[in-house]
Structures are given as structure tokens and as C-alpha cells.
Amino acid sequence: MELYDLEPSGNCYKIRLLLAFLGIDYELKSVDFMGGEHKTDRFAEMNPFRELPVFKDDGLVLRDSQAILVYVARKYGGDAWLPTAPDGLARVMQWLSTAANDVARGANDARLHDKFGYELDVEQARRKAHHVLELFDEHLNDRDWLELGRSTIADIACFPYLALAPEGGVPIDDYPAVRAWIGRIKALPGFVPMSGLA
Numbered sequence: 417m418e419l420y421d422l423e424p425s426g427n428c429y430k431i432r433l434l435l436a437f438l439g440i441d442y443e444l445k446s447v448d449f450m451g452g453e454h455k456t457d458r459f460a461e462m463n464p465f466r467e468l469p470v471f472k473d474d475g476l477v478l479r480d481s482q483a484i485l486v487y488v489a490r491k492y493g494g495d496a497w498l499p500t501a502p503d504g505l506a507r508v509m510q511w512l513s514t515a516a517n518d519v520a521r522g523a524n525d526a527r528l529h530d531k532f533g534y535e536l537d538v539e540q541a542r543r544k545a546h547h548v549l550e551l552f553d554e555h556l557n558d559r560d561w562l563e564l565g566r567s568t569i570a571d572i573a574c575f576p577y578l579a580l581a582p583e584g585g586v587p588i589d590d591y592p593a594v595r596a597w598i599g600r601i602k603a604l605p606g607f608v609p610m611s612g613l614a
Contacts, residue, residue, distance in 0.1 A: 417442040420462070420470040422449045424531070426524065426576030427481035428469040429610045434485055434572050436608040438492050482512040485569045497569050507563040511570035514548075515577075522548045524577040526584025538585070545586040549594055552578065556593035560600055567604060575601050580612050 419435070421428045421444050435442055447453050447468055454466050462470045463479040470477065471484045473491075478484050489498035499505050522544035528534040529541065552574070555562070562570040579598045581588050588594055601607065 417474075418445055418472040419443070420445045420447050420459075420468060420472075422447055422468050424611050425468055426527075426580060426610075429576050429613075430481045430572050431469050431471060431484050431488070432610070433575075433608060434488055434493075434497065434569065437497075437572075437604060437606045438488070439606060440488075440492055482516050482573060485512065485573055489569045497567075497572075499564065499568075504564055508568050508570045511562050512573045515573035518544070518548045519574055519577050522546075523581040523584055523586055526586050527577065527580055528584070530584050542584065542586050545581055545584065549578065549581065549586070549588060549591045552597075553591040553593045556597045560597070567601070571597070571601055576610070576613070583612055 417440070419428070419431055419442055421432070423429075423446070432444075447459070449468070453459060454463075454468060459470075460466055462472075462477050465479060467479065469481055469484060470479055471487070472478075473487075476487075478487055486498060489496075490500075498508055522541055525534070525536055525541035526538055526545050529536055529538040559565070561567050562574065575598065578588070578594060579601075588598075602609075602613075
């Protein structure tokens with residue numbers, strides 16, 4: 417089992433975090449992102465989109481953090497992290513879509529601008545991030561987890577970029593339910609940090 421990884425990437429971190437919660441050993445392959453290793457033809461053989469993370473297991477090669485979370489959760493975590501019942505599965509999957517769209521285009525884009533110098537409309541990204549944080553704060557106001565009354569890959573998928581929002585100029589002080597949820601995730605057995613998230 418191999419994870420092609422970039423340490424400050426929240427998408428790569430999602431996979432490291434789930435593997436840590438499951439207590440799974442794997443080989444971490446750090447990719448020289450600044451040197452453009454992900455843009456090489458050799459890397460494109462694994463992922464033609466030339467993006468991270470890439471995950472290998474038993475001959476299977478997967479790209480996209482959401483897809484990798486689904487695979488690892490189902491293969492190694494059973495129903496604990498991703499249920500098979502249609503209603504529970506759909507409720508978790510809607511948050512994976514939220515992570516890949518609303519969270520990514522908000523808090524993640526703002527962080528890409530401020531921390532990594534990406535050229536994009538950072539004010540629009542920050543507005544989007546605050547809107548998403550308001551929705552999360554309202555949703556989490558009367559529950560501990562995003563769905564099913566327990567931690568699932570829905571929480572793992574959304575957690576990194578919301579917790580790292582301040583690195584994109586998006587403070588989270590005004591979102592107490594989100595901050596409490598972040599604290600609960602950090603308190604889960606097996607939690608591992610990443611840079612920016614102690």
C-alpha cells in the first residue's frame with residue numbers, strides 16, 4: 417500500500433488521517449511538488465490529471481481524495497466509517513461532494529492563494545468560505561458529527577480545509593460549533609496532525 421503525498425496538502429492529509437484512525441501501515445511516497453514531479457510523464461501514468469494524492473493498493477491505482485476515502489473506508493473500515501445502507505451512504509456521500517466543491521472553492525482556494533501564491537479571486541473564495549462555515553456551524557449546532565451521530569469519512573473529507581481556513585485569511589472564531597467539531601475530531605483515538613493543525 418502506497419500513498420503519493422504532499423505534506424501540506426489537505427487532500428493528501430485526509431488519506432493519512434483515515435489510515436491513522438484505522439491503524440493501517442502504508443508506505444508514504446513524498447512527491448517533489450515544487451520541483452514539478454507531479455507534472456512528469458512518469459507520474460501521469462498513475463494519474464493523468466497530474467494531481468495528488470495517488471493511492472496504490474493490491475494493484476489498484478486511485479486518484480482523488482474522496483474516491484480514496486471511499487475505497488479505504490469500505491475495504492478496511494467496514495460500516496464504521498462508511499455505511500452500506502442506502503440512506504446512510506447517501507448522507508455521507510453528500511458531504512464528500514461538499515468537500516470537493518464548496519469547501520474546495522472556498523477555504524481551500526483562499527489558502528492556495530495566501531499560502532502557495534495561486535492566482536485566483538481570493539475575495540470571492542473568502543466569501544464562499546464564510547458562507548460554507550455558516551452552513552456548517554448551523555448544521556453542527558445541535559449535533560456532534562456531520563451525519564449518523566458518529567464520525568465518518570464525511571467528517572474527514574471536510575475537516576482539513578475548514579480547520580486550515582485561517583491560513584487563507586478566513587478566521588473561524590465566529591463559528592463555535594465548527595470549532596467544537598474540529599476539537600472532537602482532534603480528540604479521536606489515532607488522530608495525527610499535519611502542518612498548520614496541531
